[in-house]
Amino acid sequence: MNLWNKVIGEMKRHDAILFVLDARCPLETRSEKLESIANKTKKPFWIIPNKVDLVPKEFADKTKEFFKENSKAVDVVHVSAKKYYGVNILRWSLRRILEKTVLKEKEKAYLIVVGYPNVGKSSIINMLARRSKAGVSPKPGFTRGKQWIRVSKKILISDTPGVVPIEKEEWKNILFPGENLESSALWLLSKIKNADGSNFHEVYGFDIKDVEESEALKLIGERFKFLKKGGEIDVNRAAKRLIDDWNRGKLSAWWL
Helix, strand or coil: CCCCHHHHHHHHCCCEEEEEECCCCCCCCHHHHHHHHHHCCCCCCCEEECCCCCCCCHHHHHHHHHHHCCCCCCCCCCCEECCCCCCHHHHHHHHHHHCCCCCHHHCCCEEEEECCCCCCHHHHHHHHHHCCCECCCCCCCCCCCCCCEEECCEEECCCCCECCCCCCHHHHHHHCCCHHHHHHHHHHHHHHHHHCCEEEHHEEEECHHHHHHHHHHHHHHHHCCCECCCEEEEEEEEHHHHHHHHHHHHCCCCCC
8 A cells, every 4th residue: 555545544534634734834745635635525624834933923824824715624723842832722623623523423533643754743643642642442443553642532633643745856855865965955945045034044154045055055064164075065964964954943944
């Protein structure tokens, strides 16, 4: 079974879905394909941009308005699993909407968290589980070994998140950098250069808008003294540093 079929199958077996996005680049980490499937199966779904601590409030508000107008999500809730921000808002939203939908016909609602790698799916599960991560008995019809974590008496969430296949090759190279680090870093720099805003200057000491992307990599190499034998700048190490900073959340930029 390929990854698409697996995540689609899991979505269909659950009562509701939490689609987790990266709050910095929500459209890049969105899967309209899976949202469409959720709509067809009439599954209520939430859009949860995570890592909201890495973007300004104005941008988060803009993102929320966009998804309310351009998706069929029952709600859009920004969170920061790292900072434990938004958990009460999300819990309240789940209870309020599920009581009007799934729980009108069923005794319990079973949820799944779905999203790209590195958006913080497991962190969202842990956040909702609070300190208690004790699993409950498996639900019949699901993969043996699947455990459920209580969000409330009537709402349970799977301890196993659904991994969305990465639809854009560029993001695959950022999240799972291979040999061609430089081209991946140049692509990321082009996105940051045209972003609504970033903390690039704070992290690297110069403005990305003032230089070409290739020159930016050299300046990053200079800043961190990434040198080859003979004093030549090691652009590959600079590219790796940039991508690592992005994946760790040290580097932030935001755009729709």
